Amino acid sequence: MPKNSKVTQREHSSEHVTESVADLLAHEEPVDYKRSVLNVTGETWDKQKDAEDELEAENRPAWNSKLQYILAQIGYSVGLGNVWRFPYLCQKNGGGAYLVPYLVLLIIIGLPLFFLELAVGQRIRRGSIGVWNYICPRLGGIGYASCLVCFFVGLYYNVIIGWSIFYFFKSFQYPLPWSECPIVKNGTVAVVETECERSSATTYFWYRETLDISDSISESGGLNWKMTLCLLVAWSLVGLAMIKGIQSSGKVMYFSSLFPYVVLVCFLVRGLLLRGAVDGIMHMFTPKLDKMLDPQVWREAATQVFFALGLGFGGVIAFSSYNKQDNNCHFDATLVSFINFFTSVLATLVVFAVLGFKANIMNEKCVVENAEKILGYLNTNVLSHDLIPPHVNFSHLTAKDYNEMYRVIMTVKEGHFKELGLDACLLEDELNKSVQGTGLAFIAFTEAMTHFPASPFWSVMFFLMLINLGLGSMIGTMSGITTPIIDTFKVRKEVFTVGCCIFAFLVGLIFVQRSGNYFVTMFDDYSATLPLTVVVILENIAVAWIYGTKKFMQELTEMLGFRPYQFYYYAWKYVSPICMAVLMTASIIQLGVSPPGYSAWIREEAAEKFLFYPTWAMAILISLIILASLPLPLVFILRQFHLVSDGSNALSVTYKKGRMMKDISNLEDNDETRFILSKVPSETPSPMPTHRSYLGPGSNSPMEMSNAPNGRYGSGYLLASTPESEL
Numbered sequence: 138m139p140k141n142s143k144v145t146q147r148e149h150s151s152e153h154v155t156e157s158v159a160d161l162l163a164h165e166e167p168v169d170y171k172r173s174v175l176n177v178t179g180e181t182w183d184k185q186k187d188a189e190d191e192l193e194a195e196n197r198p199a200w201n202s203k204l205q206y207i208l209a210q211i212g213y214s215v216g217l218g219n220v221w222r223f224p225y226l227c228q229k230n231g232g233g234a235y236l237v238p239y240l241v242l243l244i245i246i247g248l249p250l251f252f253l254e255l256a257v258g259q260r261i262r263r264g265s266i267g268v269w270n271y272i273c274p275r276l277g278g279i280g281y282a283s284c285l286v287c288f289f290v291g292l293y294y295n296v297i298i299g300w301s302i303f304y305f306f307k308s309f310q311y312p313l314p315w316s317e318c319p320i321v322k323n324g325t326v327a328v329v330e331t332e333c334e335r336s337s338a339t340t341y342f343w344y345r346e347t348l349d350i351s352d353s354i355s356e357s358g359g360l361n362w363k364m365t366l367c368l369l370v371a372w373s374l375v376g377l378a379m380i381k382g383i384q385s386s387g388k389v390m391y392f393s394s395l396f397p398y399v400v401l402v403c404f405l406v407r408g409l410l411l412r413g414a415v416d417g418i419m420h421m422f423t424p425k426l427d428k429m430l431d432p433q434v435w436r437e438a439a440t441q442v443f444f445a446l447g448l449g450f451g452g453v454i455a456f457s458s459y460n461k462q463d464n465n466c467h468f469d470a471t472l473v474s475f476i477n478f479f480t481s482v483l484a485t486l487v488v489f490a491v492l493g494f495k496a497n498i499m500n501e502k503c504v505v506e507n508a509e510k511i512l513g514y515l516n517t518n519v520l521s522h523d524l525i526p527p528h529v530n531f532s533h534l535t536a537k538d539y540n541e542m543y544r545v546i547m548t549v550k551e552g553h554f555k556e557l558g559l560d561a562c563l564l565e566d567e568l569n570k571s572v573q574g575t576g577l578a579f580i581a582f583t584e585a586m587t588h589f590p591a592s593p594f595w596s597v598m599f600f601l602m603l604i605n606l607g608l609g610s611m612i613g614t615m616s617g618i619t620t621p622i623i624d625t626f627k628v629r630k631e632v633f634t635v636g637c638c639i640f641a642f643l644v645g646l647i648f649v650q651r652s653g654n655y656f657v658t659m660f661d662d663y664s665a666t667l668p669l670t671v672v673v674i675l676e677n678i679a680v681a682w683i684y685g686t687k688k689f690m691q692e693l694t695e696m697l698g699f700r701p702y703q704f705y706y707y708a709w710k711y712v713s714p715i716c717m718a719v720l721m722t723a724s725i726i727q728l729g730v731s732p733p734g735y736s737a738w739i740r741e742e743a744a745e746k747f748l749f750y751p752t753w754a755m756a757i758l759i760s761l762i763i764l765a766s767l768p769l770p771l772v773f774i775l776r777q778f779h780l781v782s783d784g785s786n787a788l789s790v791t792y793k794k795g796r797m798m799k800d801i802s803n804l805e806d807n808d809e810t811r812f813i814l815s816k817v818p819s820e821t822p823s824p825m826p827t828h829r830s831y832l833g834p835g836s837n838s839p840m841e842m843s844n845a846p847n848g849r850y851g852s853g854y855l856l857a858s859t860p861e862s863e864l
Contacts, residue, residue: 213613264621358651417493
């Protein structure tokens with residue numbers, strides 16, 4: 138025994154020995170009990186397998202640099218939602234006033250949970266399945282549920298990238314193909330396409346030329362070959378980035394993460410120079426303070442925070458698992474969270490500068506059309522010339538002059554005003570037209586760009602930015618699938634990645650039917666929201682209440698070299714679980730109050746119409762929610778009733794320095810000797826008194842420390858300086 142060991146020192150000391158065997162072992166150097174004669178489980182030591190595990194831990198891929206890792210996390214968390222979801226919510230929920238609840242919830246929910254996922258991934262160095270098996274095996278279903286949700290989201294998310302690829306290649310022509318309605322020949326007469334004339338050129342191009350959409354989800358209409366080809370290209374790009382590993386995908390991130398910021402800044406500068414841009418930005422940030430008291434605003438802000446950071450998907454854990462143990466993940470969490478927030482604000486400025494310009498264009502168009510109606514009424518004596526103010530000049534009619542004329546006519550012709558069919562043409566009404574998602578990117582924004590000088594250039598830049606934002610998020614989403622599966626089942630990365638992409642492409646064909654857009658809406662609305670909320674709540678509970686917040690904070694202190702703020706202790710233990718539970722309850726209520734439906738494009742009417750899902754579609758919708766949540770109770774039941782082994786009953790755990798250490802203090806006093814010398818306590822008398830020593834004020838005995846389940850399988854594992862999970 139080493140001379141400097143606690144036991145040797147006490148042998149030469151005159152102090153009375155009052156510590157138990159468990160106390161002594163707690164201070165000893167880690168020993169590999171599989172290799173020693175103290176292995177009482179009968180489990181043989183597989184030297185080759187042990188060496189392979191050690192080699193695997195040492196050879197785990199790592200990021201080439203800290204910058205590469207940060208860009209990967211930014212690329213994953215900053216996605217399409219920042220560009221087309223956040224501005225819509227900001228406009229809908231009170232403009233600048235919406236930023237207050239969003240920022241508050243980002244700090245009390247987003248940042249702590251993002252930090253938690255980064256920390257567990259970096260500490261345990263495994264994907265989501267391995268991490269939650271390590272912390273609490275009964276909640277090991279968290280990892281599998283995350284993988285399923287990632288798969289569902291990846292299925293439709295890549296379809297959006299496919300749409301962007303289609304628009305990207307269509308942008309290399311002048312004029313842009315969606316700038317004018319197509320002309321069709323009806324015999325010898327050339328007429329404008331009726332559907333386009335009733336809607337708009339950009340709307341027609343989106344629904345008819347791009348999607349060739351059917352009238353309802355029940356009408357499949359067959360595959361859209363153009364979108365099928367674009368989807369194949371999208372999955373090929375994702376597959377190539379994933380096969381090369383994190384070094385390659387990290388290099389991709391240098392471009393895919395930074396390029397969107399270049400485009401956004403260029404668009405902001407260009408947008409601010411557009412006529413009417415200031416109107417859009419002023420409208421955007423004019424606070425409607427009464428909205429801050431609306432619970433619905435807080436619910437939507439919490440949901441946006443939740444999805445903006447990619448919590449629960451497993452991508453955050455997967456990326457952080459390739460970090461060094463001493464990496465400052467607290468700094469990473471804070472940096473990425475606030476970069477995400479400022480990106481959303483930047484995108485909002487860009488969107489509303491452009492939409493302000495578009496609103497002015499549409500308002501001027503409205504004024505011209507209604508002025509022609511008024512001239513017609515004047516020429517047919519329906520209206521008197523006396524109703525027109527003398528300073529009004531129809532050849533240079535301003536919006537202000539039209540509004541004055543409109544009010545006079547409305548006052549005089551009050552009884553018959555509706556029959557005239559005149560519109561108010563208010564700029565405020567145009568600015569209040571909320572658009573989000575595909576409506577913003579593929580209709581509103583594309584229409585605005587047709588009025589830009591050098592419009593093809595701006596269109597190419599915009600859709601290349603969308604492709605990069607989508608790819609950055611897709612790489613993180615796919616890592617949430619591949620990393621835990623490869624870690625757990627030891628499959629070949631290349632084979633599994635290729636197989637996964639091919640399978641996802643085949644399943645994704647449902648989204649490139651003529652009715653595919655309706656399935657995208659279904660998956661986007663229901664496949665992830667509720668299951669992910671449950672996943673994140675259980676993640677929080679597993680760390681804060683099962684593993685133990687104090688213990689987790691202590692391990693973070695050892696890993697980071699400093700103690701995280703006490704704020705995180707209370708956020709993890711109380712604030713975040715309560716807020717997430719409220720969010721989940723609100724989501725369930727919302728699901729029950731608002732019957733599930735979708736906006737269908739009706740060709741004959743050239744307009745959208747809200748339809749309810751048919752019975753078979755409701756069955757798919759419910760199946761998505763159940764399937765994504767199923768691993769949670771299934772794994773719990775299997776391990777609770779020992780239907781599958783989780784390894785928690787094995788005492789012979791490899792004791793390597795810097796790896797897991799088994800805390801044997803949860804053994805009964807009479808069992809301590811059995812653990813060391815014999816299987817039966819009575820066979821060997823205890824060499825030590827069985828009472829516990831007093832360890833000093835404020836300290837915990839090993840027995841006290843073992844009260845809460847902890848460690849890999851909830852059976853009392855302690856972590857040394859640089860632990861890694863063993864799957």
